[in-house]
Structures are given as structure tokens and as C-alpha cells.
Amino acid sequence: MTPERLRALVGDVFMRAGMVEANARTVADVLVWADLRGMGSHGVMRVPRYVEWMKRGDLNGQPLIKTTESGATITLDADRAAGPVAMVRAAELAAAKARETGIALVLVRSTTHTGAIGYYTQLGARAGMAMIAITASVPNMAYHGARAAGVSTAPLSIAVPGEDEPLALDMGSGVISIGKLARARRKGETLAAGMALDAQGNPTTDPKTASIPLPLGGPKGSGLALLIECLSSLLAGNPILAEALEGTPKGRHHYQNALVIAIDVARFLPLAEFKTQVKRLIRNIKALPANGELLVPGERGHRHAQRTKDIKLAPSVLEELTALAKSLGVEVPA
């Protein structure tokens, strides 16, 4: 399906499910962006889950987002808005505020699955900002040394302006993502050692039982995930991990928090000069001796998007999306 058609389809699905149009279009755009960049795990395969959250009341299709400004900081109370809606707003606000103050922080409280967070940092980077974004979610990754999930695969994204595309890192804090574990399960591919635990907390390479990713670099990855919870959820007064681990009623709902920081590059040196130095740095990296081609952060995704005229969804994803669309009375293009 062409990206345009897929965007329209997904947006229509969300609207029929009760989302206001502007929000539906934003969410569709962010999900299709992930598919375009080859990150299917953060793409439209998430649509059914998002709709389910809407039905349960965890995701609010008509949120009243409130922002409170204080100094160079903004607290964005997302009112359970879809992650992409809250995060696009947060990135735009952070960039605008940083233009006044040099650096700005937007703390996002009570949103839902934030999707591929590189979208938001790249959005800021294209506006001349150096951007940092982190998001906190439920315990789905092993804490280093534990036999159970204790922290989330909390992602970190950093993007800076580049001459053509932003230089954009987007990494989870686990050795393997939940999405890749699921793919290995579907395809029956044995995992490398040190990737995951089974539900009982034992190390395994069996894709059928592997369910808990191990943290990147042991204490580094789980420490990073823990601090990401502190910097977003605890600062927002909206803990996720403790609620889930204690099994409170709140802890059984889906919600996320996030933090976005924008730094106005032009406050420190002319933006063009910065971009020239980024280009110089990339040139030096690419000239390093290597057996194959060396890529810089964000490059693989960007190339994937450049050459993708047609998004090929996995048959099961397409089937599920089609069935959902039909159930909501949305016409599906042939």
C-alpha cells in the first residue's frame, strides 16, 4: 500500500473509533513513518492495540491537553492523549521555548504508547534544535541480576541538525526489543545467548519461551531505564514501575510519561557551521577502515524510507488492520 493510502486508512480507523481528526492524522503519520523507516514493530501493527485502549478508556481520543509553563520548563498534561499527539506537541513546544531560553524541557504526563520517538527528536532537529527524548513505560525488561521484569525497555533518542538529514540516534535500553522478540517467536528463530529470560526468569535462547529482554550491558541498561523512570514518571508525579510492580489498580492501566529537551543550536554557533561540523564528523566516521559500509545513526531508517514507494505489511498485520477497519465501517482500498 502506498504510504498516503495507509495514512488515510489508519487515520480513518482512528476517527471512526472516536478520535478527533487532527489527532487521528498525527497518530497515523507517526505510525506510518515507522513502517517507512523499516521499524514495523512501531508501525501500524499497533493500530488494533491503540483502538483497544480507546475502548478501555486508557487512550483518550478527545483529550484536553493542558500545559503549564514555568521558567524554561513546560508540563504537558496529556489527558491520556495518544502518544504521538502528546509527543509532537511536546517537541514543538520544546523547540519554540528553547528559541527563547536556549534550552527548554517539556515533561509529558499521562500519555500512551509514544511510538518511534525518533520522530519527535528529528522534528526538533529539522527546526535547528539538538533534541533529547526519553519515555517511560511498564516493567517489561529484566533488571540486571533479577529473574523478572523490573524496568521498561525505556528508549532514548538524541537528534541534531545535519546538512541533509538529522543525525538521529534512537535506542532502547535492552539488548533486544520486545518487537524483535515477538518476531523471533513468529519466525521460530533461535536467539543468541544473553538476549532474554523466559517467564520463570531463566536465561533462554528458545524463541517460544523467551519473553523478557535483558538489559544492554547489564547494570548499564537497567540503570539507564531506572533513571529514565525517575526523570520522566517521578518528576511528573505519575509513577509507572512502582504501581505496576505493586499491582495497584492504577498499575493495571496503560499509560506512559516522557521528557523532551530542546537545545537551540544557534544560541551557541551559527546553525550552518554546526551542520558543516556534523558533516565533517560523518565524513571522518565513514572513512574509518571497515569490512563493509559504515552507517551513522538514523541513516538506515532514512534510506529505507527513501526507497520505499509501497509499504509491504506482514500478512497478519494487514489482515488484522483490514478486519478492524471493516468492523468500524471504514472502506479498505483493494
Added chain:
Amino acid sequence: MTPERLRALVGDVFMRAGMVEANARTVADVLVWADLRGMGSHGVMRVPRYVEWMKRGDLNGQPLIKTTESGATITLDADRAAGPVAMVRAAELAAAKARETGIALVLVRSTTHTGAIGYYTQLGARAGMAMIAITASVPNMAYHGARAAGVSTAPLSIAVPGEDEPLALDMGSGVISIGKLARARRKGETLAAGMALDAQGNPTTDPKTASIPLPLGGPKGSGLALLIECLSSLLAGNPILAEALEGTPKGRHHYQNALVIAIDVARFLPLAEFKTQVKRLIRNIKALPANGELLVPGERGHRHAQRTKDIKLAPSVLEELTALAKSLGVEVPA
């Protein structure tokens, strides 16, 4: 040697080498702090190197540090001050500024080896700040896929206030630190696979030839290191990697850049409440099923410091330090 005596000795050495007293005491304090916390690789074993840099003019014992404020940001031109001098100042300035603006950034240009950067984030955390610090250095770590060093083992530290001690992460972006590689070499300990390359760019487990750490999680670690260079060195208009990789005259000198961000917790919720939530989170983590005791970031170092009444330096470190002290006319305690 007691920490007090070691601090005095090291401070005296730096003073005799030409450092102003206040700076000498600060550097001694930061180095001894690392030894106290069991991070000898960032401790007083570095003293001879620091003195060598002073002789070469790379480290300025009498720097004129200049700061330029703009919005919520401060550029600190360190004038080749010792890393600890510039970084303590940066952390203090960031915390003070964040008290006015909610979030503040201090960009540190042209300092030297920054030491154990957890010192600076913990300093801010004790003052009620959530702190982030990163530092950029020379290419000493493999870029993912390359057969040579292309980025540095750029460290990231995040610390937040806790009820007793700060929760404090301090991680490098490599799977193994340069210090640990050196220790393995000294002790002749075979490395695990996937840790390092030799000087020719071949993977090796031989401690005699292993010299280039591999990045944490492949593209994640080297991507993080690359973005850390952008956020600190390129923003400061003082590139390190490109100069070194191109072999320019400047690239043969030792210098570092850094970025410190402070976030005033009390701007978002009462500090006591935040600390209570950090404590609750730690309690939940420690209650996870595990085969052994689970530690939280910063805990191992803090415990080490608590129980260390006497710092036992490696014989070679003590010898080198003693010889250096004597050569400068500093009396060494028996």
C-alpha cells in the same frame, strides 16, 4: 593511606607542579573520591598524566575560566582547566541557574580529562537537582563495524536526589572501559569475546593485544558516543574526533568538552515527595526475585566509600605517585 592524607598529598603535588591551591584541592578531591568508590581507573593513578599535561601546556594550572550566560544556558570556557575544576564549577552553575529557570545547561569548552563524572551529577543531586552530564574525548573506542577507533568511550551520568544517597548512574558507552582493558593486560586475564579489537582491528580476547573497546550494543554505543561528541564538542565549536581522525596539529593535543544539564525537581513537585517516590521505586526493585542481592545505580560505589577507611593503591600506582611527589619536593607520609 587515609583519604585525608592522600588528598593532601595529591593536592600538594599539583600545587608544586604549578596549580593554584583551590584548583589543586578540587582535583585531589575528585580523584580520591573515585578511589574511595572503588573506581581506581579514575583515581589518583591519573596524577602523573595530569602533571605531564601541565608540563606540555595542555592542562592549565592557573586558568582564567570565562562564563557567558544566555537565557537558561551558560558557556563555560575552561581555558584548559583541569576537568574536575571545570566540571565542579559547571555543576554548581547549572544547579544555581536551574533554580531560576527550572532547567539549565552549562556547555564546557576546552577542559581536560573530566574524571569520574558521577561526582558532578551527585553534587547537583544533593542540591535537589536531576542532573545529566556527558563528556567527549579522543577516539579510543571502535565505531560499530569499523576496524579502528572512531569515537570515544563517551560517558553519560544521570543522578537524581534520593532519601539518603542520590540514585546515580555513571556509564561509559563501551562494553569495557579503557581502564579495565589496562587492568586485564596487567593481570594477564583473558577477555570475554566481543569486548575488544587489537590494534589491527581484529576481534581478540588476548589481554596483551586487546586495545580498542567495542561499543555497547554495537550501533547503540557508538551512536551514543557520536551524539555525545555533537552535543558537547560540536555545540562548543571545539571538535575533538574530527581533529584527531584527520591528524591535525590541534588533534594531537589533549582536550575535552562536556555538557551538564540541571533540572530543578522542586519546580515540578515537592523535593521530599520526589525522594519518597525514589525510595519506593528502589524498594520495588530490590524486592524483585533474584539469585543474589540487587543493587541500584551508585550503590556499589557508595558502599565501597562507606567501608573504606584506608585507600590501598596498587603498588605501581603508589610508587609512581611517590616518585613524582619527591621529584617535586613534596614530602610523602610514611
